[in-house]
Amino acid sequence: MVVCTKLVQWLAIAAFFMELWYGLVVGWFPINISPQLYQVLLPMPLYAIMLLGCYSLIAVGYQLMTFSDCPEAADEIKQEIQMAKRDLASKGFKF
Amino acid sequence: MAARLKDEESATGRDNKYSILLPTYEERENLPLVVWLIVKSFEESGHDYEVIVIDDNSPDGTLDVAKQLQNIYGEDKIVLRPRKAKLGLGTAYIHGMKHATGNFIILMDADLSHHPKFISQFIKKQREGNYDVVTGTRYLSGGGVYGWDLYRKLVSRGANFLAQFMLRPGASDLTGSFRLYRKEVLQHLMEVCISKGYVFQMEMIVRAKQHGYTVGEIPITFVDRLYGESKLGGTEIVSYAKGLLQLFATT
Amino acid sequence: MATLSDRIFGGSLILLALAIFTYYTLWVVILPFLDPDHFLHSFFLPPVYAITLPLGGIAALFVLVGVFVATVMIKDRAKRKAKAKTK
Ligand SMILES: [Mg+2]
Numbered sequence: 001m002v003v004c005t006k007l008v009q010w011l012a013i014a015a016f017f018m019e020l021w022y023g024l025v026v027g028w029f030p031i032n033i034s035p036q037l038y039q040v041l042l043p044m045p046l047y048a049i050m051l052l053g054c055y056s057l058i059a060v061g062y063q064l065m066t067f068s069d070c071p072e073a074a075d076e077i078k079q080e081i082q083m084a085k086r087d088l089a090s091k092g093f094k095f
Numbered sequence: 096m097a098a099r100l101k102d103e104e105s106a107t108g109r110d111n112k113y114s115i116l117l118p119t120y121e122e123r124e125n126l127p128l129v130v131w132l133i134v135k136s137f138e139e140s141g142h143d144y145e146v147i148v149i150d151d152n153s154p155d156g157t158l159d160v161a162k163q164l165q166n167i168y169g170e171d172k173i174v175l176r177p178r179k180a181k182l183g184l185g186t187a188y189i190h191g192m193k194h195a196t197g198n199f200i201i202l203m204d205a206d207l208s209h210h211p212k213f214i215s216q217f218i219k220k221q222r223e224g225n226y227d228v229v230t231g232t233r234y235l236s237g238g239g240v241y242g243w244d245l246y247r248k249l250v251s252r253g254a255n256f257l258a259q260f261m262l263r264p265g266a267s268d269l270t271g272s273f274r275l276y277r278k279e280v281l282q283h284l285m286e287v288c289i290s291k292g293y294v295f296q297m298e299m300i301v302r303a304k305q306h307g308y309t310v311g312e313i314p315i316t317f318v319d320r321l322y323g324e325s326k327l328g329g330t331e332i333v334s335y336a337k338g339l340l341q342l343f344a345t346t
Numbered sequence: 347m348a349t350l351s352d353r354i355f356g357g358s359l360i361l362l363a364l365a366i367f368t369y370y371t372l373w374v375v376i377l378p379f380l381d382p383d384h385f386l387h388s389f390f391l392p393p394v395y396a397i398t399l400p401l402g403g404i405a406a407l408f409v410l411v412g413v414f415v416a417t418v419m420i421k422d423r424a425k426r427k428a429k430a431k432t433k
Binding site: 037039043046047049050053058062063064065066067 | 359375397401
Binding site: 245248249329330332333336 | 351352421
């Protein structure tokens, strides 16, 4: 629990996939890989990074699009400030 | 644990008391307004409360304003715990908590960016799930921010995305400072957390989860009336990144 | 509701991501399986660049972040020194 930090979890996942990829490239596994597939396999770590980057852009873009600007909240507080000032003054408050 | 049992026994929650901590520095304009709104909110909901004003020796006379409010609303409702100098937010919370008589603590800004009308929703949420912490979120639907430009919103969203991605905290808004805590939980978390600034708020939630406390969320609106006063430049971004990496490596 | 500029900017981030994804997927995953004389090949550089260009980009990003952090830290140090002097 103490050792299993978020950093360690991420490193473990990354290490697993890098290992798998390396094994496929070097030919640890008894699988026949066609030349075309091999050519696709080589840039896969970069492809994964690209996927991560695009996912991040889409997530942040979507969150920005749905980030509410709530002008009503600003109007409401403005009105309530006036109410508060009047009521406090009537209770003898000196601003 | 004892506190938790007591909560379950009292379905009404009428024997709960809520202490609102208001750390202030140069808030003579806003303090009377925020206190008025807090009083209004509690008079409508009927819960027991006290407002603890922790003023850091403001030169603008915030403390005199607070004394006037004490005369109007009573010494049991408005409690003054001033300090000699500007000592920062974390120690203000600790100082205020020492004197708090409530079993729940509410932390909020005194500058009207947090609207006291949400307090009753915090309380309702806490009782629904018997949560240890309830945090206000600007990012869920129903919440939002007024008065920020595109740059500020983009940085805020990007920073939050990074934190969500790296830490998986299970809470959507880590840097907000409008929250309700069970008193002993806040005491415990204040002992454990060491960061400052934005990262402090983030660490509080992450450590709460780490120690098995339950965290509920309600959407809030954040109205930045003083846009431009609180900077968000390189220094803030770098210190946020540093804090995030620290939490990433230690939790 | 977000403001119009927020929605436009957020939307363009999403479109940018989709464009990058589509282009790189075609380049790296689809092209190797097409005939060498397929017309799509004319829109892409040779496969070597599908590796070297992103690597270069990542390196550039690291340099940029490093420079940013360094300038911020140097500025902060200067500020702190100035403060210490005035005290
Ligand atoms: Mg504020």
